Amino acid sequence: MNAIILDGGTGQELVKRAGETASPLWSVKVLAERPELVEEVHSDFLEAGCDVITLASYAATPARLARLGHEADFGRFQSAAIDAASRARDRAGRGRIAGTLPPLVRDYRPEERLEPGAAMADYERIVEAQAGGVDLFLCETLPSIEEARIATRAARKSGLPVWTSLTVSETDGRRLRSGEDLAQAAAAAVEEGADAVLANCSPPEAISAAIGVLSDNVETFGAYANGFVSIEALRGGANVDRLDAREDLGPQAYARFAARWADAGANMIGGCCEVGPAHIAALVDALGKRD
Numbered sequence: 001m002n003a004i005i006l007d008g009g010t011g012q013e014l015v016k017r018a019g020e021t022a023s024p025l026w027s028v029k030v031l032a033e034r035p036e037l038v039e040e041v042h043s044d045f046l047e048a049g050c051d052v053i054t055l056a057s058y059a060a061t062p063a064r065l066a067r068l069g070h071e072a073d074f075g076r077f078q079s080a081a082i083d084a085a086s087r088a089r090d091r092a093g094r095g096r097i098a099g100t101l102p103p104l105v106r107d108y109r110p111e112e113r114l115e116p117g118a119a120m121a122d123y124e125r126i127v128e129a130q131a132g133g134v135d136l137f138l139c140e141t142l143p144s145i146e147e148a149r150i151a152t153r154a155a156r157k158s159g160l161p162v163w164t165s166l167t168v169s170e171t172d173g174r175r176l177r178s179g180e181d182l183a184q185a186a187a188a189a190v191e192e193g194a195d196a197v198l199a200n201c202s203p204p205e206a207i208s209a210a211i212g213v214l215s216d217n218v219e220t221f222g223a224y225a226n227g228f229v230s231i232e233a234l235r236g237g238a239n240v241d242r243l244d245a246r247e248d249l250g251p252q253a254y255a256r257f258a259a260r261w262a263d264a265g266a267n268m269i270g271g272c273c274e275v276g277p278a279h280i281a282a283l284v285d286a287l288g289k290r291d
Contacts, residue, residue, distance in 0.1 A: 003262050004287060006098075006196060006224050006270020007053045008280050011081065014041055014056065020146030025068060028059045029078055035084050042088030045073035046095050048277040049284030053088065054098040054138055055130065057081035060232070062122045063104045063205060075129060081181045082133035098138040098163070099130035102153040107201075108167065109177035110144035123154035139194075141201045141272075143167050143177035145185045147252065152192035163222070164189040165198035166210075173202065174286040183215045186221075196220040201272040203228070204249070204257040211264050222268025223261045225273050227254070251282035258283040 007044070017037055018030045031038050042053045042160035043086045049160045060077040061289040070077075085097045096257055104122050105112050113119065127137065139162065155162040166185050174182050179288035186197045198220045201209035204225040214221035258269050271279050 001202045002034050003222070003287060004018045004052060005050045005280065005284055005287075005290070006222070006268055007042070007050045008224075008275035008277065009226065009273040010038075010041055010045070010054060010056050011058055012273040013276055019141075025070070026061060027056055028037075028065075028070075030251045031056050031060075031077060031080050031084070032073070035080050038081070038084035038243055039091075042085050044277040045280055046088060046092040046204060046280040049289060050280050051094070051267075052096045052098050052136075052270070053085055054140075055081040055085055055100050055134065057130075058140075060099050060101050060246055061102065061104045062125055064106075068126045072089040074125075080125070081163045082130065082221035086133060088289075095136040098136050098156075099127070099132065099134035099160075101126055101137060101139040101155055102141050103143065103147060107141060108143060108177055110147070110176070113144070113147060116146065116150060119150045120154055121149050124157065127154050127158050128181065131158040131160065134160065136163065138163050138165060139189075141163040141167045145176070145178070145180050148185055148189050149192050152189050152194050156193040161197060162193060164194040164198040165200040165222075165224070168206050168210045170203055170206055173199070173206035174198050174213050182210055183217045186214055186218050196222060196268060198222040198224065198268060200224045201226045203230075203246075204254065207263050208257065208260060211261050211266060212258060214265075215264050220267050222266045222282075224268075224272045225254075225257065225275070226272040228273060239264075249274075254279045255282040255286035259286045274278035 013026040014030045138149035207225040
């Protein structure tokens with residue numbers, strides 16, 4: 001199996017290891033105060049066998065930071081994320097680093113987004129901050145076609161490879177969380193220049209349905225699911241510490257899902273929130289990727 005292995009849920013792993021109560025800043029607080037812990041998490045994922053680690057600056061968008069009174073820290077957070085990932089890669093002597101272009105305002109709420117011009121300006125700012133320190137861009141957890149288009153278009157301006165990942169409904173993996181058709185969203189991402197289209201941060205059952213759609217509509221595709229029972233509490237304003245992790249999705253169970261995605265032709269496979277290094281190690285073994 002030649003699938004590229006992605007890392008797991010770096011942000012959630014950082015919150016767990018830091019032993020702190022989750023906040024709207026999520027893992028960015030750890031990034032700023034304990035960069036050595038960020039490097040440790042990246043290193044553990046690389047040791048588990050992943051090929052790509054993603055910057056830990058997911059929550060450090062201009063709009064989120066401005067809302068929380070940390071707008072002036074944007075550059076510092078982005079630099080800290082690049083430095084931590086670079087140190088981990090240098091220590092491992094292998095791996096690629098992905099920049100991250102997430103929803104700008106809030107996760108899982110397609111109705112809460114910037115108008116297109118402002119969104120493009122914010123995404124371009126993130127791309128400019130990250131481009132010199134990454135090997136590719138991962139536009140991720142995007143819940144609507146509009147956000148997928150804008151993020152992909154901004155990332156393409158870097159000249160680096162762009163992978164666009166969409167988050168799908170927990171009950172119907174054939175649709176985005178906005179209710180829009182996944183096949184149409186995948187086509188829009190490719191039209192904007194995405195080199196690959198993925199589905200992420202939804203339950204593995206929904207991701208499996210999404211893989212069926214992507215395999216019929218996109219040449220290069222992938223998946224990385226979360227391990228939450230549901231993220232619906234976040235839509236009501238809760239922090240991630242209010243979410244319940246599934247008890248039936250240990251490393252071996254997750255690896256079985258990953259093997260089915262690989263059998264369906266997925267080119268990139270990893271994990272999202274609640275998927276840790278042990279899960280990645282298990283899926284690496286299941287896919288026969290262990291050196």
